[in-house]
Every structure is written in C-alpha cells, then in structure tokens.
Amino acid sequence: MKISVLGSTGSIGKSALNVISNFKNCTVIGLSANKNKSLLNKQVKKFKPKYIAVGINELKNISLIKEADIVLIAVVGSSGLIPLINSIRLKKRIALANKEALVIAGELISRLLKKYKAKIVPVDSEHSAIFQCINDNDKSQISKIILTASGGPFRNHSYKNLSKVCIKDVLRHPTWRMGKKITVDSATLMNKGFEVIEAHYLFGIPYDKIEVVVHPQSIVHSGVEFIDGSIIAQLGITDMRLPIQYALTYPKREYSSIKKLNLAEIGKLEFHKLSTKNFPCFELALSAAKISGSMLTVLNAANEVAVKKFLDNKISFIKIPKLIEKAMNRHKVIKNPDLEDILKVDFETREYVEEIAR
Numbered sequence: 001m002k003i004s005v006l007g008s009t010g011s012i013g014k015s016a017l018n019v020i021s022n023f024k025n026c027t028v029i030g031l032s033a034n035k036n037k038s039l040l041n042k043q044v045k046k047f048k049p050k051y052i053a054v055g056i057n058e059l060k061n062i063s064l065i066k067e068a069d070i071v072l073i074a075v076v077g078s079s080g081l082i083p084l085i086n087s088i089r090l091k092k093r094i095a096l097a098n099k100e101a102l103v104i105a106g107e108l109i110s111r112l113l114k115k116y117k118a119k120i121v122p123v124d125s126e127h128s129a130i131f132q133c134i135n136d137n138d139k140s141q142i143s144k145i146i147l148t149a150s151g152g153p154f155r156n157h158s159y160k161n162l163s164k165v166c167i168k169d170v171l172r173h174p175t176w177r178m179g180k181k182i183t184v185d186s187a188t189l190m191n192k193g194f195e196v197i198e199a200h201y202l203f204g205i206p207y208d209k210i211e212v213v214v215h216p217q218s219i220v221h222s223g224v225e226f227i228d229g230s231i232i233a234q235l236g237i238t239d240m241r242l243p244i245q246y247a248l249t250y251p252k253r254e255y256s257s258i259k260k261l262n263l264a265e266i267g268k269l270e271f272h273k274l275s276t277k278n279f280p281c282f283e284l285a286l287s288a289a290k291i292s293g294s295m296l297t298v299l300n301a302a303n304e305v306a307v308k309k310f311l312d313n314k315i316s317f318i319k320i321p322k323l324i325e326k327a328m329n330r331h332k333v334i335k336n337p338d339l340e341d342i343l344k345v346d347f348e349t350r351e352y353v354e355e356i357a358r
C-alpha cells in the first residue's frame with residue numbers, strides 16, 4: 001500500500017508516520033510540509049518517498065496524490081482544500097484530518113464525492129468514532145449523532161477571566177496535544193463548531209440531529225443514537241494514532257501497540273450539557289452553518305486570520321469572535337458556490353479581517 005502524507009511535519013503527520021513505521025506492507029510515496037525543512041529532511045531520509053512538496057503551491061503538484069493508494073491530508077487550514085479536491089478527482093481513498101476544507105467548501109466537496117465516487121475515511125477522533133458506530137447501519141435509522149467535547153481549557157471560566165487569558169493559557173489543552181491553530185480553536189470552541197459542520201457533510205446528517213455533549217475525560221470519542229433508543233459509542237485513550245491507524249487500515253483492523261484503555265482505572269466518565277455563554281465562536285459557527293453557502297468560507301477565513309493574529313500577540317483572545325462576526329455581518333451570501341467563488345470569498349475575507357484587525 002502506497003501512502004502520501006500531506007503535512008507530515010505537523011502533529012497529525014508525525015503521529016501518522018509513527019503508525020506507518022509499524023506497518024510492514026506500507027510505502028510512503030509522498031511527503032509534504034510548509035516551513036519545517038529540517039524535520040522534513042529527517043523524514044525523507046527515513047521513509048525515502050518518491051515525491052516531496054514544500055509549501056502550498058507545491059501541493060497543487062499532484063504527483064504526490066497520483067501515485068498513492070491512500071492520501072492522508074493533515075495540513076492545517078485552507079491549504080487542505082486543493083489537495084482534497086485533487087484527491088477526490090483522482091478517485092483516491094482519502095484519510096482526512098483537515099476539517100477546514102469541509103467547512104470552507106462542504107457543499108462542493110459533497111457534490112464532487114458523489115460525482116467521482118471517492119471515499120473519505122475521517123481521522124478526526126470524533127468523526128472516526130461516528131464512522132465506526134454507523135458502520136453498516138442504515139442512515140435512516142439514526143436519530144442523532146452525539147458529538148463529545150472536552151470543553152477546552154476554559155470550560156469553567158467566567159467571561160471576565162477570558163479577557164485576560166494569554167497564549168500560554170490557551171495552548172494548555174486539558175486532554176489533547178495538538179498543533180497550535182487547532183488548540184486555539186478548541187479553546188474558543190470554534191473547533192467544536194467546525195466538527196458539527198464536518199459531521200453534517202461527512203455523514204449527511206441534518207444539523208438538528210447533531211448534539212454536542214461535554215465529556216471532560218475525552219474517552220468516549222462520540223456516538224450515534226438509533227431510532228430504537230440504542231446508543232453505540234466508541235471509546236479509546238486520547239491518542240490520535242488510534243483514529244489515524246483506523247483510517248489507514250479500514251475496513252480491517254491491525255494490531256497496535258498503543259496503550260489500551262483501562263476502564264476500571266478511569267473509574268468515572270462525566271457528561272454535561274454544553275453551555276455556550278462564553279463561547280461566541282461556537283454560536284457563530286452554527287449560525288454560518290444554517291446560512292451555509294459562502295458564509296462558511298467567510299467563517300473559516302476570518303477565523304484563520306484572527307487566530308494567527310492572536311498567536312502573533314496582536315489581538316486578545318476575546319477579539320477573535322468579534323472579528324469573525326464583523327466579517328460575517330458584511331458578507332452577501334453566494335448559494336452553492338463553485339471553487340472560483342470560494343477562493344474569491346476566502347481572499348476577500350482575509351483582506352478585510354487583516355484591515356480591521358490593525
């Protein structure tokens with residue numbers, strides 16, 4: 001089996017290469033990164049891929065995708081969109097970690113998946129869980145999807161406290177170690193909003209049948225409730241190598257040396273209703289989802305610029321949703337946008353948020 005790992009120097013990319021190094025019948029055919037050339041060089045020495053790409057423009061070079069049996073898309077942000085579209089057009093099996101591409105262009109991606117009959121196996125732990133729970137069940141028998149959320153580092157904070165948090169506080173996620181951008185998105189709960197949108201497009205489930213439940217231990221990765229009231233959930237330790245491995249071996253399972261879950265040791269699992277009072281980003285994501293079309297492109301582009309500004313210490317944590325809301329309020333929605341519309345809206349939104357954040 002030949003695998004290309006796009007975003008190999010990131011948190012998911014590194015975990016994926018760790019998983020792949022334990023597989024005997026796997027060849028890494030392509031690797032890509034953006035700036036971290038020294039790590040990419042080390043990976044190239046170890047895995048000897050035929051194709052290497054550096055930077056977003058190079059990702060348009062489709063050789064990495066063409067020769068792969070599986071394309072793992074683990075780049076961050078909108079840079080995942082073109083590789084995802086190229087992988088679909090080439091009818092590849094796609095292991096998708098990059099959720100932003102589905103947020104930006106969910107309708108377009110759904111149309112292309114149908115047209116080219118390509119397959120996405122999700123890597124995001126919640127969506128991998130839902131994918132495993134749905135399995136061969138008839139989708140018409142699903143009454144709802146239960147998407148679990150750790151609640152992030154500020155679950156019990158007051159809004160007054162949030163105005164004072166610094167980058168270090170935000171990057172201290174209680175249960176997962178991830179790249180910086182998704183860690184900020186987890187703290188604002190934008191990540192959970194993105195995951196609702198991701199679930200809607202991946203599984204074709206209406207928004208009113210997707211429920212978010214806070215589960216601080218992050219052991220139940222998500223579940224599905226069926227019309228008879230049965231809930232099937234997937235459990236595991238908080239290690240992304242588990243969903244990555246499943247996305248690569250699906251529909252089979254392979255032995256893994258990853259630490260097994262010991263339920264008796266964990267003892268207690270808690271579930272709470274989600275309070276979004278202090279997390280306007282979650283509400284903005286749901287409102288963009290309901291409007292849909294190009295509003296979702298605006299949501300993502302504005303969020304990417306705002307998060308980068310926060311990480312560069314240019315704006316406060318609570319300014320992130322304010323910038324996104326302004327960008328959404330001025331946007332005239334395009335229904336069923338094509339790729340050209342999406343790229344234009346993405347560009348214009350970034351320019352606008354850059355300007356108002358100054």
Ligand SMILES: NC(=O)c1ccc[n+]([C@@H]2O[C@H](COP(=O)([O-])OP(=O)(O)OC[C@H]3O[C@@H](n4cnc5c(N)ncnc54)[C@H](OP(=O)(O)O)[C@@H]3O)[C@@H](O)[C@H]2O)c1
Nearest residue numbers: 007009010011012033034035036056075076097098178179
């Ligand atoms: N981390 C997790 O546990 C997790 C869980 C679920 C879903 N995800 C999703 O998986 C994706 C990756 O997350 P991550 O945490 O692994 O991110 P990360 O650690 O920041 O890694 C991002 C990867 O993308 C590359 N990259 C960044 N900008 C790029 C650009 N403009 N063009 C091409 N490549 C670019 C980076 O290259 P350089 O290192 O060279 O800059 C790096 O290899 C995100 O969409 C995230 O939402 C992550």
